[in-house]
Amino acid sequence: MDTVTFPNGPINMAGNLYLPPGFDPQDSYPAVVTVHPGGGVKEQTAALYADKLSEQGFVSLAFDASYQGDSGGAPRHLEDPDARVEDIRAAVDHLQSLDYVDAERIGVWGVCAGGGYAVAATMTDHRIKAIGTVSAVNIGASWRRGWYGTGVDSDALPTLNAAAAQRTAEAQGADAAFAPYVPAQSDADTPYDLQQAAEYYLTPRAQHPNAQNRYLMSKSLAKIFAFDAFHLVEDLLTQPILMVAGSDAGSLWATTGLHARVRSDKKLVIIDGATHMDFYDVPKYVDLAVAEAVPFFIENLKGN
Numbered sequence: 001m002d003t004v005t006f007p008n009g010p011i012n013m014a015g016n017l018y019l020p021p022g023f024d025p026q027d028s029y030p031a032v033v034t035v036h037p038g039g040g041v042k043e044q045t046a047a048l049y050a051d052k053l054s055e056q057g058f059v060s061l062a063f064d065a066s067y068q069g070d071s072g073g074a075p076r077h078l079e080d081p082d083a084r085v086e087d088i089r090a091a092v093d094h095l096q097s098l099d100y101v102d103a104e105r106i107g108v109w110g111v112c113a114g115g116g117y118a119v120a121a122t123m124t125d126h127r128i129k130a131i132g133t134v135s136a137v138n139i140g141a142s143w144r145r146g147w148y149g150t151g152v153d154s155d156a157l158p159t160l161n162a163a164a165a166q167r168t169a170e171a172q173g174a175d176a177a178f179a180p181y182v183p184a185q186s187d188a189d190t191p192y193d194l195q196q197a198a199e200y201y202l203t204p205r206a207q208h209p210n211a212q213n214r215y216l217m218s219k220s221l222a223k224i225f226a227f228d229a230f231h232l233v234e235d236l237l238t239q240p241i242l243m244v245a246g247s248d249a250g251s252l253w254a255t256t257g258l259h260a261r262v263r264s265d266k267k268l269v270i271i272d273g274a275t276h277m278d279f280y281d282v283p284k285y286v287d288l289a290v291a292e293a294v295p296f297f298i299e300n301l302k303g304n
Contacts, residue, residue: 001051004061006097008090014070015063015091016042018054023100030105030301031059031098033091035114037280038079038139039181039201041069041210045111045280049134049290053109056294058301059101061091069210077178077212079220081117081139081227088121092128105301107131109293111280112251113139116229119258123236130300132242134279134289136255140227147191149253156225167218178214193250196277206281233261240265242296244289246274267296 002017020029032053036046042062050060066083067073073083088108096103107130110118115136122131145151166177182197183190200206201213241262245255247270259268269292271278271285278285 004094006063006090006094008066008071008087011066012072013063013066013087013090013094014042015061015094016047016050018047018050018060018062020054020057020059025100027100028102029057029059029100030107030297031061031095031101032107032109032297032301033088033095033118034060034062035084035088035108035110035118036062036065037112037114038137039211039213039215040112040114041208043208044206044211046114048281048286049109049111049293052286052290053293053297056290058297059095059098061095063087063091064210075176075216075219077214077216077220079139079215080223081120081229082223084113084117085120085124088117088128089125092125096127103127105129107297107301109134111135112137112276113142116254119233119237119241120229120231122239122241123233126239128239130240130242130297131237132244132293132296133255133258134244135249135251135276136243136245136258137251138229138254138258139224140229142251142254143221143224147194148250149257159221160225163218163221170218177217179217180213181215182213184213191250193276196275200277200280230258230261233258234263237262238264240267240296240300242267242269242292244269244271244279244292246270246276246278246285247272248274249276251276267292 034046034050046062050062064071067078108118115133116138122128144156
């Protein structure tokens, strides 16, 4: 694994580049960008998948989102969906600049919100030839309607009102306010997936100093709530797509809804008994996802 940096406009992006066994810089390889979840960093599940894909012959790039982790950008801890999508395009720019990457054989693999961002990037950047998602989440829809998707979009209005009031306060000199991605303390109303997420992010299981479980509330919420990762997917996504999710994931509705809308070549894999978080690092489920991803990318990143 090599640490790399690459430009994204004025922002300097930080990534980890994973090279296949027996790597030969004179050879030409297919490549995959792995996209981390909201609140995550490149060293967590994105790195796990990048490493496993590199073992199967792909050059793989995991990177930190703009404003987060080791990447640049201010204000810090901003979750900006449009910026997250542009991050992926910049990662493709970087891979195409490498002599040993075949510029016509680049795919994307996204986890959770990273899956939604990957869809949005792929449908609008046709340099990406194939996309895979695991435990996909359309962050805008999920935050508007709730983890289980049972609410309505207008449920976001009270939170938007609070964000507006906080932005006014900050413009008048108040300290910036941050909110957690996952609840540090659970109660009877906390979805099981989010309880598992807290155990993943906030304990030695996967805790990382760059993943501080907080986003800048006043400037992130309006951007998130107005975002739809799957807007126009019926018409703009022409590349093949693989969607992997767990039968017991509260987020499953995002994957099944996406599958119902996509018109390009598609494959839906629902793993019985798996939760949303199982695909982050539980070996059994990660291996099942990789077992689907590898032949999918081999088939669809053949090149000309």
